[in-house]
Amino acid sequence: MTSRQPTVKPWGGRFSAATDSFVETFTESVSFDRRLYRHDIMGSIAHVRMLAKVGVIAAAECDQIVAGLEGIEGDIEAGKFEWKTALEDVHMNIETALVERIGEVGKKLHTGRSRNDQVATDLRLYLRDETATLRARVIEVMQALVNLADQEAATIMPGFTHMQAAQPVTFGHHMLAWYEMLRRDFDRLNECRRRIDVMPLGSAALAGTVYPIDREYAAGLLGFAEISRNSLDAVSDRDFVIEFCAVAALIMMHLSRFSEELILWISPRFGFIDIDDAFCTGSSIMPQKKNPDVPELVRGKSARVFGDLLAGLTLMKAQPLAYNRDNQEDKEILFDALDTVKAALMAYAGLIPAIAVKPEAMRQATLQGYTTATDLADYLAKKGLAFRDAHAVVGAAVQYAIRHGKDLAGLELEELRRFSDRIDADVFPCLEPAGSVKARDHVGGTAPARVRQAVKQAREELSRLCV
Ligand code: ARG
DSSP states (O other): OOOOSOOOOTTGGGOOSOOOHHHHHHHOOHHHHGGGHHHHHHHHHHHHHHHHHTTSSOHHHHHHHHHHHHHHHHHHHTTOOOOOGGGOSHHHHHHHHHHHHHGGGGGGTTTTOOHHHHHHHHHHHHHHHHHHHHHHHHHHHHHHHHHHHHHTTTOEEEEEETTEEEEEEEHHHHHHHHHHHHHHHHHHHHHHHHHHOEEOTTOTTTTOOSSOOOHHHHHHHHTOSEEOSOHHHHHHOOHHHHHHHHHHHHHHHHHHHHHHHHHHHHSTTTOOEEEOGGGOBOOSSOTTOOBOHHHHHHHHHHHHHHHHHHHHHHHHHTOOSSOOGGGGGHHHHHHHHHHHHHHHHHHHHHHGGGEEEOHHHHHHHHHTTTTTHHHHHHHHHHTTOOHHHHHHHHHHHHHHHHHTTOOGGGSOHHHHHTTOTTOOGGGHHHHSHHHHHHHOOSTTOOOHHHHHHHHHHHHHHHHHHHO
16 A cells, blocks of 8 residues: 555644555545535535624625635536545535635635534435435326326226236226325325435534524525434434435335336236337347346346345444444445436336237236136125125136136026026126126226226326426
8 A cells, every 4th residue: 555645635634644545545435425516515605604694704705605616516517626536525625626716715614514514414405306306207107107097997907916817907997006106105205305304504523513603594595494403413313315215115116016017918928018119128149039128127226226225224223423434335325226216217207108008918818717706706795695605606606617618708697507596697797807897986996987087186186296
């Protein structure tokens, strides 16, 4: 490990030897936390404005610092800013550049502040913005699901339990099940955002500060809903990052389940759907292949987000109060979860409209597997037979139908009557998938009319969520 020309560090006063070059690389975070630059500058501007308001610095000094920070932001945006690893992180890079740019007065920026409350503030500001973007992405997917549900409100498919054809359902109803899951994810995102929206600034390193700060004023400038109530807690806990990862993990879990279904359905063994060429990829060796790589990757990427959640929990679990450098590790975890969930939602917003439903294949699959057997039992129960007895009667009828290679609806009335003389000619609509779904006509049921009603409600809900 070589020693080199020492870089002057903002914290260098008590050191007489230069930092080992490996240690410099090992401890730096600027390679990834530079992503926070806008929010870092925003936080610094609010901080100096507050210092000026309470008279800790002069108004003219505040103006100079604000102008300097805005200039730096412009340079970063124009790609003219030189990030230095030796200056460790986004905070020290910007502060050092400020002093270079405006001279001695720049050294007053860090009065009454620590990087500990600074980084916690930056991260909350950043994540507050990102959750707003993410909400919009979730809504796009919800909208795509509603459109497809509307279009396929009466399309019949087999519903499954244990991966066995169970009862007929409508494709629209199935799509709205995914809508409901994302609706809850949307709520969770909002809840999580409420807890992100708390300002740590003013907590300083861990114990607060001796200056007569006005935290409410700074919070007002930054648009924070609340200020933190305990300085030790505010600089040390990253539960808001972990909670965000948990929300992201749930979204990915839902998208992963959805992916699994699309992958099955596009397989020729099912053949329930096709996906537009633009959303599939081919094989480098097998010319005939059209692969559902987009849902497969979403399913695969859920693994990383689950990992991010576990990494966040483990990062935090043994940390004593207050700030520890361990917390620097929170950023890559958070950025990865955020980027991954955002990309997965974008993929789905495009993928859903690219789904072409194949109603005939689904209808055929519904006709195999005696999916209306429950309807026959319900028919008998309505005619006065106890449901448990009706269940046994239909079981025997299914056994008979299997032996004769027929569907229940394919049996003659006399054949059906061998099992119960309560069966009359009015039984046949119940044995048809269309009759089966139509009869499930209640809130939460699969009847096409109910699906259309649910679509209407979802559209109203979406127009409220969008504002
Ligand atoms: N880069 C650091 C982080 O992400 C900033 C805070 C540094 N604080 C300190 N006391 N070394 O956590």
